[in-house]
Amino acid sequence: QVQLQESGPGLVKPSQTLSLTCTVSGGSISSGSYYWSWIRQPAGRGLEWIGRIYTSGSTSYNPSLKSRVTISVDTSKNQFSLKLSSVTAADTAVYYCARATYLGYYYAMDVWGQGTTVTVSS
């Protein structure tokens, strides 16, 4: 079955750009009606949806992060990526990638990566 794996630097300096990649295995990222999403969770806190990209490349972002976020897809590598610019300590969190599947007219995130911890610190 489909599996997702996040990768990227675990430490990012303030004001720099956080870059993460999610590699999809066990299936093609460009097949089917899926949204590919990023979600984050600061330590001890709740889930925050960051954004999503459709297989066609169309995107949607959390309004509170929209000015700093870019999500892209590389179908040749079966990967999608997250870039978050001008990071601060408030961006320290576990970052998850997830697949949202069309389940009877509705989308829900049914496959998740294991998560990767990103710390913003100098």
Place this chain on the structure above:
Amino acid sequence: DIQMTQSPSSLSASVGDRVTITCRASQSISNYLNWYQQKPGKVPNLLIYAASSLQSGVPSRFSGSGSGTDFTLTISSLQPEDFATYYCQQSYSTWTFGQGTKVEIK
């Protein structure tokens, strides 16, 4: 933005108890509502989609109901493995999660 508010934020319950968690949307979201379970140190797991549809492999003691702005997740008989944090999430517009409800052992 659509805000999702869960109540309570936490609850204590015993094995075998019936547990109900509520999620309220700041505007109508029809039944574009999902529920996830997250155990400590683990990845969130989809339980319910479209407000009341049980995800494959999820035990039948979990159920969801509601439409519009008010939704409920019910665990009919709490089991030891159900102690976790539960999140609602709307997929009506730009997606948002509720703040979570932690279910603890009494």
